[in-house]
Amino acid sequence: MTPGIRPLIAGNWKMNGNWRGARRLADAVRDMAPGLGARLLLCPPFLHVQAVAATLLGSTVAVGGQDCHPAGHGAHTGDIGAPMLRDAGATHVILGHSERRADHGESSALVARKCEAALEADLIPLVCVGETQAERDAGRAEEVVGRQLSESLPLGFITAGGIVAYEPVWAIGTGRTPTEADIAAMHSFMRRHLSQEFGPTAQMTRLLYGGSVKPSNAAAILALPDVDGALVGGASLVAEDFLAIARAVPEG
Numbered sequence: 446m447t448p449g450i451r452p453l454i455a456g457n458w459k460m461n462g463n464w465r466g467a468r469r470l471a472d473a474v475r476d477m478a479p480g481l482g483a484r485l486l487l488c489p490p491f492l493h494v495q496a497v498a499a500t501l502l503g504s505t506v507a508v509g510g511q512d513c514h515p516a517g518h519g520a521h522t523g524d525i526g527a528p529m530l531r532d533a534g535a536t537h538v539i540l541g542h543s544e545r546r547a548d549h550g551e552s553s554a555l556v557a558r559k560c561e562a563a564l565e566a567d568l569i570p571l572v573c574v575g576e577t578q579a580e581r582d583a584g585r586a587e588e589v590v591g592r593q594l595s596e597s598l599p600l601g602f603i604t605a606g607g608i609v610a611y612e613p614v615w616a617i618g619t620g621r622t623p624t625e626a627d628i629a630a631m632h633s634f635m636r637r638h639l640s641q642e643f644g645p646t647a648q649m650t651r652l653l654y655g656g657s658v659k660p661s662n663a664a665a666i667l668a669l670p671d672v673d674g675a676l677v678g679g680a681s682l683v684a685e686d687f688l689a690i691a692r693a694v695p696e697g
């Protein structure tokens with residue numbers, strides 16, 4: 446945790462669930478949210494953003510998309526623009542997730558343009574960075590993450606409250622996590638890197654860890670310096686597990 450930053454626990458539902466299940470999951474999270482020290486964010490598939498936002502209306506739980514197009518609107522079949530997400534009730538959007546970087550060949554330059562579109566639409570971007578196993582084995586983890594940060598975050602990202610998630614690709618959905626020392630070292634590196642590029646405001650940027658976070662490892666990870674919350678995939682699909690992770694946030 447970073448003093449002065451309220452931790453954020455974000456759920457990335459990825460391409461899972463149906464309309465009824467999304468409503469039920471959002472309902473359960475909303476009911477258990479009051480009194481938590483952490484802020485909560487749910488990122489359902491596009492199709493369910495509006496229903497989840499309606500379910501969470503009046504609660505403290507925020508809603509986000511999982512991607513947006515770099516243009517606000519236009520002839521882009523199958524895509525979703527940031528203003529449409531905002532209109533549907535979202536306040537945040539995940540960008541540059543490694544599954545999008547891999548499945549759709551998204552470059553950091555494209556992620557930066559998507560961030561600009563998000564900021565323009567008054568959405569808070571949550572940008573994911575992280576190295577592959579081969580890059581870590583080659584001792585290049587910091588170099589890779591540093592380059593992704595430099596190329597993915599546009600001017601204005603930090604002052605607008607943009608969020609960064611460190612998600613080692615090899616830890617996502619695998620049940621494997623880096624050691625606590627490795628997570629702490631990477632988060633400290635990211636803090637220094639962002640401060641060098643964006644100035645002292647970056648001291649207050651939320652740095653999340655993501656990749657196989659679950660109730661059993663959340664307390665140890667969330668207690669690390671410069672870890673200001675978690676981006677949770679699989680475990681966010683079960684309300685009790687997601688809330689158990691949120692409850693593992695250390696007291697202020």
Ligand code: PGA
Nearest residue numbers: 617618656657677678679
């Ligand atoms: P996981 O996914 O928690 O299932 O590893 C995390 C993510 O991809 O955001």
